[in-house]
Amino acid sequence: MAERMKISVIVPIYNAEKNLEQCVDSIIHQSYSDMQIILVNDGSTDKSENICKRYADIDNRVLYIAKSNGGLVSARKEGVLNANGDFIGWVDADDWVEMDYFADMAAAQNETAADIVCATHYHDIGKDSRKIVGAVPIGTYEREDLLPYLLYGGKFFEFGIQPHVWSKLFRRNILLETQLKVDERIIYGEDVSVTYPSILKADRVCVTDITGYHYVQRQHTMAKKEFPKEEERLSILFRYMKQEFDVSEVLESQLNQYKKYAFLMRQPHILDQCLSQNGEILMPYGGIDKNSRVILYGAGVLGQKIYYYLKQYGLARVVLWVDNNYEIYQSQNMEVYAPKEIKELSSYDLIVIANSSECIAAVIIESLCKMEIPRIKIRWLASLFIDIDFRM
Numbered sequence: 001m002a003e004r005m006k007i008s009v010i011v012p013i014y015n016a017e018k019n020l021e022q023c024v025d026s027i028i029h030q031s032y033s034d035m036q037i038i039l040v041n042d043g044s045t046d047k048s049e050n051i052c053k054r055y056a057d058i059d060n061r062v063l064y065i066a067k068s069n070g071g072l073v074s075a076r077k078e079g080v081l082n083a084n085g086d087f088i089g090w091v092d093a094d095d096w097v098e099m100d101y102f103a104d105m106a107a108a109q110n111e112t113a114a115d116i117v118c119a120t121h122y123h124d125i126g127k128d129s130r131k132i133v134g135a136v137p138i139g140t141y142e143r144e145d146l147l148p149y150l151l152y153g154g155k156f157f158e159f160g161i162q163p164h165v166w167s168k169l170f171r172r173n174i175l176l177e178t179q180l181k182v183d184e185r186i187i188y189g190e191d192v193s194v195t196y197p198s199i200l201k202a203d204r205v206c207v208t209d210i211t212g213y214h215y216v217q218r219q220h221t222m223a224k225k226e227f228p229k230e231e232e233r234l235s236i237l238f239r240y241m242k243q244e245f246d247v248s249e250v251l252e253s254q255l256n257q258y259k260k261y262a263f264l265m266r267q268p269h270i271l272d273q274c275l276s277q278n279g280e281i282l283m284p285y286g287g288i289d290k291n292s293r294v295i296l297y298g299a300g301v302l303g304q305k306i307y308y309y310l311k312q313y314g315l316a317r318v319v320l321w322v323d324n325n326y327e328i329y330q331s332q333n334m335e336v337y338a339p340k341e342i343k344e345l346s347s348y349d350l351i352v353i354a355n356s357s358e359c360i361a362a363v364i365i366e367s368l369c370k371m372e373i374p375r376i377k378i379r380w381l382a383s384l385f386i387d388i389d390f391r392m
Contacts, residue, residue: 005109007102008036008085008172012075016093017047019216024055026096028062032103037062040079043069048093073184076165076194080172080179088175090166094216101212105169112140114206116199117169118161121213126328131211134162140206143199151196152254155358156386157261160254161199163191167213174201182240188230188266189237192258197244231267238262260284260390261356264381265301268309275385281315282306285352286382292316293347297364298354299323299336306354319348343371353380 009027013020027037039052039062049066056064067078080088087109091097101119108117120133135153136146149160178198186193199205238259245251263270264284272283280287288294294316296307303323310316322339323329329336342351351368353361361380368378 004034005086005106006034006036006084007032007087007089007106007169008038008079008083009089009091009102010038010040010076010079010083011091011093012040012042012072012079013044013048013052013093014042014069014072014075015044015046015048017044017051019094020048020051022096023091023093024051024062026098027091028055028059029099030097030102031100032106033061035061035102036083036085038079038082039064040075041066042071042075043067071184071187072190073182073186073193076190077180077182077184080175083172083175085172087169088172089169091213092166092215095166096214096216098212098214101210102169104208104210104212108206108208108210109169112204112206114140114204115171115174115202117206117208117210119167119169119208119210119213121162121164121167121215122211124214124216125325128325129214132162132215133209134158134207135160136207138207138209140204142204143202146199146205147248147250150199150251150254151192152257156257156381157356158358161195161205161207163189163195164215165191165194166215168195170198171202174198177201183236185233186237186240187233188262189234189241193237193240193244196241200244231270234262234266256390260385260388263390264356265305268305269313271385274390275388281310282352282379284381284385285379286384288316288350288352288379290315292349293319295320295322295342295345295348295351296354297322297339297351297368299326299329299334300355302356303354306352320345339367342368342373349377351378353378356381 041049041052052064056062063082065078065082089102105117120131122129123132135149135158151160153160178201179194182193241255245255272281275283281290282288296303296318307318307321310318320341321336322341323336326336326338353364355361365378369375
């Protein structure tokens, strides 16, 4: 029987008092007990510190670390430096894990001797919980076998291996090399900058269907943050990843697809500036006239970016904004309505589907067609945009 390994679970924390107890309770009550639990308080100004200290007092597996605010990358580095487990797992302070999550991950590692174990996860929005998987099938892989679809699975946009560190179990020695070197100026792609370089250092990776992690999109975090100089920060990430991928032709091609995805999700106006020749907007959607009356379908990250982009620059008029989870967005004072409201609106030019997943977009298109909406009025990402070699 293989020796039982110790897992260090790191929780980076910043002003997380509302959900921190649920998060830490879910870790403390894991069926796998051979753990070190590291709570890294990254300069919180709320009651997070009091909560952390209380857990450290009642459970000797808990290590509490307080540091000045330096951002997520900085907090993660502090956690890795203090980890003493053979493997490291992560839980974000807003999320929670099911009771057998780390036991299942440890069993998969024990069975395969993998350096990294990858799980699936649930994306929870209100009462809606959706299982998220990558494009790589379940199995155990040598590093070289993963390269053709490591970052990009072949459909826009579908990751090969999902980037999230919190759905992985990493051999600690790998993170001591990969996490500690990440540029702390990176505030988008913090996971991308660790997960893929770590896989490139691993000899063996196990991809599982373990689904015990709940990534929770909380109501108080629905409105997506804006950061100053975000274009510059994205460029820092891309330069870092190009360096880590060592200009491999296969990986560079995948990175270029990821660049398009990242700019679409964070800075859609940049894509219009680069791709528009006749003054059209929303070029990823094939380009539309600035005077168009648009129904925007989707209020997640992409939907919010497009909505506020059009509003900020006084471009195409959004005559209706819809999402299946409209009630949650309405609770945040966002003017989002049920998709059925589309049937009540006759005066519009196009429906723009604000979702980056081809699979999800196909489901939405099917539902719109069942509502007898002409297919010509429905826009998703144009094939020209998906196929273009974007090297910004």
